[in-house]
Every structure is written in C-alpha cells, then in structure tokens.
Amino acid sequence: MNLGGIAFLSWKALRHRPVRSLLLVGSIALTLYFPRALHIFISESETVLEDRARSTPLLVGPEGSSIDLTLNSLYFTPQELPPLKYGAYENLVSQGFGRTIPLHVRFRAGGAPIIGTTLTYFELRGLNLTAGRWITRLGDCVIGAALAERQNLKPGDTIISSPENIFDLAGVYPLRMRITGILAPNQTADDDAVFVDLKTTWIIEGLAHGHQKVAAPGDNALSRESDGNVIRANSSVVEFNEVTTTNIQSFHFHGDQSTYPLSSAVVVPKNRKQRALALAFYQDEEITEQIVIPLKAVENLASTLFATQRLALTAFRLLGLAALGLALMVFLLSFRLRERELRTYSKIGATRHVIFCLQGMEVAVIVISAMTLSLLAGALTRSIAPEMLSKLLN
Amino acid sequence: MKPLLQVEKVEFSYPRSPYRMRIEEFTCNPGQTVAIVGPSGCGKTTFLNLIAGILQPEQGRIEVDGVELNSLRPTRSAAFRLSRMGLIFQEFELVEHLSVGDNILLPLHLGLRNDRASLESTAKQLAEKMGIERYWSILPASLSHGERQRAAICRALSTSPTLVLADEPTGNLDSSNKHRTVRLMIDSARKNQQALVVATHDVELLDSFDRVIHFEDLNQSREPTCP
Ligand SMILES: Nc1ncnc2c1ncn2[C@@H]1O[C@H](COP(=O)(O)OP(=O)(O)OP(=O)(O)O)[C@@H](O)[C@H]1O
Numbered sequence A: 001m002n003l004g005g006i007a008f009l010s011w012k013a014l015r016h017r018p019v020r021s022l023l024l025v026g027s028i029a030l031t032l033y034f035p036r037a038l039h040i041f042i043s044e045s046e047t048v049l050e051d052r053a054r055s056t057p058l059l060v061g062p063e064g065s066s067i068d069l070t071l072n073s074l075y076f077t078p079q080e081l082p083p084l085k086y087g088a089y090e091n092l093v094s095q096g097f098g099r100t101i102p103l104h105v106r107f108r109a110g111g112a113p114i115i116g117t118t119l120t121y122f123e124l125r126g127l128n129l130t131a132g133r134w135i136t137r138l139g140d141c142v143i144g145a146a147l148a149e150r151q152n153l154k155p156g157d158t159i160i161s162s163p164e165n166i167f168d169l170a171g172v173y174p175l176r177m178r179i180t181g182i183l184a185p186n187q188t189a190d191d192d193a194v195f196v197d198l199k200t201t202w203i204i205e206g207l208a209h210g211h212q213k214v215a216a217p218g219d220n221a222l223s224r225e226s227d228g229n230v231i232r233a234n235s236s237v238v239e240f241n242e243v244t245t246t247n248i249q250s251f252h253f254h255g256d257q258s259t260y261p262l263s264s265a266v267v268v269p270k271n272r273k274q275r276a277l278a279l280a281f282y283q284d285e286e287i288t289e290q291i292v293i294p295l296k297a298v299e300n301l302a303s304t305l306f307a308t309q310r311l312a313l314t315a316f317r318l319l320g321l322a323a324l325g326l327a328l329m330v331f332l333l334s335f336r337l338r339e340r341e342l343r344t345y346s347k348i349g350a351t352r353h354v355i356f357c358l359q360g361m362e363v364a365v366i367v368i369s370a371m372t373l374s375l376l377a378g379a380l381t382r383s384i385a386p387e388m389l390s391k392l393l394n
Numbered sequence B: 001m002k003p004l005l006q007v008e009k010v011e012f013s014y015p016r017s018p019y020r021m022r023i024e025e026f027t028c029n030p031g032q033t034v035a036i037v038g039p040s041g042c043g044k045t046t047f048l049n050l051i052a053g054i055l056q057p058e059q060g061r062i063e064v065d066g067v068e069l070n071s072l073r074p075t076r077s078a079a080f081r082l083s084r085m086g087l088i089f090q091e092f093e094l095v096e097h098l099s100v101g102d103n104i105l106l107p108l109h110l111g112l113r114n115d116r117a118s119l120e121s122t123a124k125q126l127a128e129k130m131g132i133e134r135y136w137s138i139l140p141a142s143l144s145h146g147e148r149q150r151a152a153i154c155r156a157l158s159t160s161p162t163l164v165l166a167d168e169p170t171g172n173l174d175s176s177n178k179h180r181t182v183r184l185m186i187d188s189a190r191k192n193q194q195a196l197v198v199a200t201h202d203v204e205l206l207d208s209f210d211r212v213i214h215f216e217d218l219n220q221s222r223e224p225t226c227p
C-alpha cells in the first residue's frame, strides 16, 4: 500500500471541496472546544478565587451575605452591604487578633475602584512599585499596572474620582488625586484599582473639609474632563476638591469619627490561637459584625459554579453528540456523492483496503485538524482566562 | 504458444436482469490484437469486466498469464489488475478533481509498485504521442471528449500492462485521431507482447486487428440476448 499516494488523493479530495472541509473542521472543533473552554474557565476561576481567598485569612464586616462581603473585599465588586463603622474597627484592633487592615471599597476613579486602606495592605498582597513612590499624604494614590496602562497614567498625573451619580454633585464631591506610584502587576483585582489612604476616601465621602479661596474660573479642577464626562461645578458650591500643599494643613474631619464608614477589615492572625479567638469573638450575640473565612465563602460559591457547570456540560455534550452525528452524516453523504470516483479507483485495481484507507485518511485529516484547532483555542482560553475573569468580576 | 488470456465455459448473469452470457471458449495470445464487435447491449462491456476481474462469473474459468483470476480473493485480483492490466473504460472514468497528469499516474497513487520516475517518463512520452501533454497539469473538465478519451488511454498504457482491455476507445474521436489512436495501441501491443482486446462499434477500424469476433457468435446463451 502506498500511504503517500493515499494521502495525496485524500488531500486533493479535501481541497476540491474547501467549504465542506472547513465547515466540518470548524464544527467539530467548536463541538470539542465548548465543553473544554467551560471546564478551563470554571477551574481557572476556582484557582483565581481560591488563591486570593487563601491569602486573606479572615474578614470582618457588617452582617449580611458572606459572599458579597468576600467579593467586595477581595475583588472590589460594588459594595452591596451597609458600612462597617470605624468604631467597630477600632474595637477589633484593640482585641489584638493579629495584623488588621481596613478596607474602604465604594468609590471609583477612571473606571477602577478606589481602595481606601493602609500601607499594610501592600505588604499583605506583596505589592511593589514599578515606578514612583508610596503614598505620603492625603489625596495621594498609587494605581494598579493595568489601570496605568489602560489610561496611560504615570506618577505625577492626576485622576479624579467619579461622582456616585451625576445628580449627586451637591452630596459627594469628586476629588482630584495625585498619582505617586504605579504598582507591579500581580494578575489580580489589584492591577485595576486606585489605592489611597483610608482618610482620603473619607474626604470623598464628604466627611473632611479644607478651606481654600475659591479659585479663579478656569483654574477650577472640576471643569476638567474626566473619563469623558465633563464635570462643571459652580465654584461657589464647590468646597475642596483637591489636596494641595497650601491647603493640607486646613483639612479637618467633622463629627464622630467612630461612625465613619469602612467596607471591611482583613485580619491576619499570627497563630492558631489568635485565629480561634477572633472566630470566637464574633460568635457573641451582642456583636453586630460578622467574621468570614474567605476561603469557605469562595468554596461555597465554587460549588454553586460546579453545579451550573455540570448542567452546562451535559447540555454541551448532547449538542456535541448531535453535531458529531451531523458530521458523520456529511461524511457518509459525501462518500455517497463520490461513489463514482471510488468505484473508478477500485475498477483500476485499488483494493478494498486502499479505498477504506482513503476514506479513513480524509476523516482523520478533518478530525485531527479540528482537534488541533480546539487544543489551540483551549490553550488560548487558558492564557486569557484570568484576565477575562478579573474583567467579569469588576 | 500458450495463450495469454483464456476464457473457458464462463457463465454470467446480472441479478434482476434477463440478460445471460455463456462463453464456451475465448483466447488471446501475447502480441495479438482482437476486436469484439456487436450491437449495443449485447454484452461487450460485461465481457471485458469479467476478464478484468471486476465482475465474477457464476461458472467457468478465466486465466490471465497463467493466473486463474476467478479463484483469487478480491484483494489479490484487484492487485493483479492494477499491475498487469490496462483498462480503458467506455466512460473514461477520469477523476474530476485530479489533473490530467495525476489521472494518468493514478495507478501509482493507488499502490502500483513500479518505479515512479520511469513510469512518469513513459506516461509523458505517451501523452506527447497522443497530443495531450500540454494538458498535463489541468483538470479534465476543461478537455474535449476526445482529449479525455486519449488521457484515459494514456493511463491504461503507461503501466506497461500485459493485457489491455479497451471499451470503445475511439468512440469520440474524429477519423484521423481514431486511426492514430488505434495504431498506437496496436503498435504498443506488438512491441511489448501485450494482448489487446478492444470492444468497438466502429467497422472502419476492423482491418487493423489480427482477429475480429462478433460477440453474438461468442455468446452461446440460448436466451435472446441481442436486440
Ligand atoms: N449493472 C447491471 N445490472 C443489470 N443489468 C446490466 C448491468 N449492466 C449491463 N446490464 C445489462 O447487460 C446487458 C449487456 O450490457 P453491456 O453494457 O455489456 O452491453 P454493451 O455491449 O457494452 O453495450 P454498448 O455497446 O451500448 O456499450 C444489457 O442488456 C444491459 O441492460
């Protein structure tokens, strides 16, 4: 038997009907790809979710959905829960359960969440700067690598917090923040976030004021364009919207600081005992805050995802079976159409074996091409899955 | 001299067809050329297919070059056909998506173990003699009927077979091409000691053959076979 000749004849036959061949390759490749992509996506999201949850031992936050609290604190999804009072946070710190990191995740700037926290947060996440320096005062921020690249921002630039909604100008004033540094990417939600000192978020909340002579028209920060939204505010309404060296001294906070809002607090116990104590502390009925083990919350979420995946996989498999059935029919029909050609081969003297190999080779070429294509697409999916996931979570 | 082709007491019928064939004896020597004539539907194509081993007789014996074809397994008889016989079919049987050249080299692609280079050069010489060498790399669809037929003849002769079976090989050729083509086949048979059996309607050509047989004389079936 001449395998080269058989390969040649198969190739010619496939080339002769390129549309049919490509359709077959495409439909088989998609059939193989869909369940694979779903599986990659789910398992990848599980790893991504769990990795971050694992490095966040405990979370303290207001009562409510533990998943919402976890997603807000770990992936900076919009806040769904009431705030955690600063007083409760101070109480937590005084208990000495380990390192405690406050988080305020409510506002956005440049399409990314603003995270009010302390420098300890960067230690917890192992974040370093690739450019610039750390925050030194109110109104400073460091930003994630993805955000910096997307908005083409560098140290020394400024970024303005967006108003919560456009009609809310009288309540919360956008703040122009000074970018002091850019963080190294770590392929998590940190890459697309603006980090400020906790107190800076309170300025955006409208809890702190500085005093400043109203600037000359045109010099007003609020008439700048931010995110394509032109924010124009009457300078007589606007108080402070930017912290500058001249006005920093005059900033002062109003009201009872213990009622100031946070979103949650990360607790990193030093040992098992501290951890046990922290967990026990929040068992108390008197305490209105809850403590959450992020890994548990994420595992709960993952098990829901898996149940959905199983359902989707079954659906995909059934669809795939139908598609493969159709492909088989296309093959059989096309061999039918080519009966005359195949009969010619056998009349000239091709053995049944050769005819069978000819058909097998064609099927094999199509199936192997489809498999290669779906493997390539799978690899591509795997490589872009983490990025897509972080997009989906935000 | 022992005949190259021997057909003895062969009986054949198609399923669900009243047609019957019974051939007492037919032989052909190496280098001998035989024309089989007869009206349409009398069984010339069927007879050639029986000799080629494409059809199996119900009875009798068909021997080619000492090999009893009808006792071979289908795979062996196909391999024998590929290597030892040159077949020219009534409907040419060219593959539409292969170039004329690849159609001519088809036996190689299908597993013939001849030397590729020498077969290719023989084929190209033949194509040149038949005036179709300039169509070597184009698809047969753009050829005239006569040119396609010459390509089919070229394919049959390129493998230097010992037995050439040709079914109406000149049916679509004009008078001068007819004579040229038949001359070529006969010369090839004489030169290479091939046995040549040609089924034809064409009385114009019969003079060129060593023997001319009326198929009605050959077929002894009592059924009224020929219309
Ligand atoms: N595959 C088949 N099944 C049934 N009957 C067939 C088949 N092929 C041919 N026949 C019948 O066998 C008889 C002989 O046919 P064959 O093709 O051998 O004639 P022929 O002499 O070659 O005719 P022509 O000169 O027209 O080519 C015809 O009656 C035909 O109807």
Ligand SMILES: [Mg+2]
Pocket: B044, B045, B046, B090, B167
């Ligand atoms: Mg015929």
